[in-house]
Amino acid sequence: MATVVLLAFVAGMLVTLSRQINGRLAAATSALTSSFWNHAVGLGVLVAYTLVAGRFWPEGAAAAPWYAWAGGIAGVVFVAGGSWVIHRLGAALTSGLLVAGQMLSGVMMDLIRGTEGSGPMRFAGVALILLGVWMSRRGGSRRE
Amino acid sequence: MTQRKRPAPAPEEGRAPRPVEICAALATGGLLTFMLFSNSTMAAYTTPLFSSLVAHGVGTVAAAVALVLIGALWRPGASSKGVRAPLWAYLGGVSGALTVMLTSMTANSPLALTGTLALGLVGQVVLALVFDRFGVMGLRRMPTRNDLMSLGLIVAGTLLIIFSRG
Incomplete structure (x- = not known):
């Protein structure tokens, strides 16, 4: 159990790491260029891994609906957007606001699809996130 | 000039x-x-x-x-930005690809998707704070107290939503 906890934690850290690296590339090129390289290099790694341990056309691929193929298009904008924002807001606030956007839209989707879950907890969560986003506007002076 | x-x-x-x-x-x-x-x-x-x-x-x-x-x-x-990116700046995708492999492992463990998301969120924010604090990779932004409070609220709200799904 301790191992999977660590792995899940590391997976989160890798998200931040990749955003930081892409942000650095965007500083020298552009947000879209950094998104291109992020996807191309990631593709290279995944192709290599698939050659060793996977299949390039698994069963069921042909049956998948169209929107199962479209995630990568949103991914391009997602990485480019992250590279753009991280320069302006720093890694921590970028991370927080991206997660906020994800959760708020996720709850909207849950409501539309009627996903089961605790209503009051969900409502409290949305309220806290909105408050956090509202507070982020202030920036505030550095205290040390 | x-x-x-x-x-x-x-x-x-x-x-x-x-x-x-x-x-x-x-x-x-x-x-x-x-x-x-x-x-x-x-x-x-x-x-x-x-x-x-x-x-x-x-x-x-x-x-x-x-x-x-x-x-x-x-x-x-x-293209005339003048600053050349170091080679490692092209490797963000490696980290992204690794993330997928790790999360698909942990989502199928006792942690399930909920635990994977919650721990991933914490890992993400902790490392981001360290990066900001020490100005890693040419990006630096000292987190202010207001930033930290804002982050705290967002993280708390997110965890509530993640666990509300059970």
Whole structure:
């Protein structure tokens, strides 16, 4: 159990790491260029891994609906957007606001699809996130 | 004196975010909901690995097409930024690909998706704070007390929502 906890934690850290690296590339090129390289290099790694341990056309691929193929298009904008924002807001606030956007839209989707879950907890969560986003506007002076 | 072109204003310490920056971040985060929906659908039909392979393949093509279109329509001389990126700056995708492999392992463990998301969120924010604090990789922004409170609220709200799904 301790191992999977660590792995899940590391997976989160890798998200931040990749955003930081892409942000650095965007500083020298552009947000879209950094998104291109992020996807191309990631593709290279995944192709290599698939050659060793996977299949390039698994069963069921042909049956998948169209929107199962479209995630990568949103991914391009997602990485480019992250590279753009991280320069302006720093890694921590970028991370927080991206997660906020994800959760708020996720709850909207849950409501539309009627996903089961605790209503009051969900409502409290949305309220806290909105408050956090509202507070982020202030920036505030550095205290040390 | 020629003015050096900078891609973005240097991250200042504690500058208040502009509303457009906050909205851009929220909208960008919103895309993740669609990405997760799309990629998890593909993973359900096939495997997590194939789903990630498709997302990266489609993404590579889409980004290349967008770059060509932008290059053809609009020539701002963006390539003349003058600063060359170090080689490691091209390796963000390695980290992204590893993330997929790790999360597909942990989502199928006793942690399930809920635990994977919650721990991932914490790992993400902790490392981001360390990066900001020490100015790793040329990006630096000292987190202010207000930033920390804002982050704390967002993380707490997110954890509530994640666990509300049970």
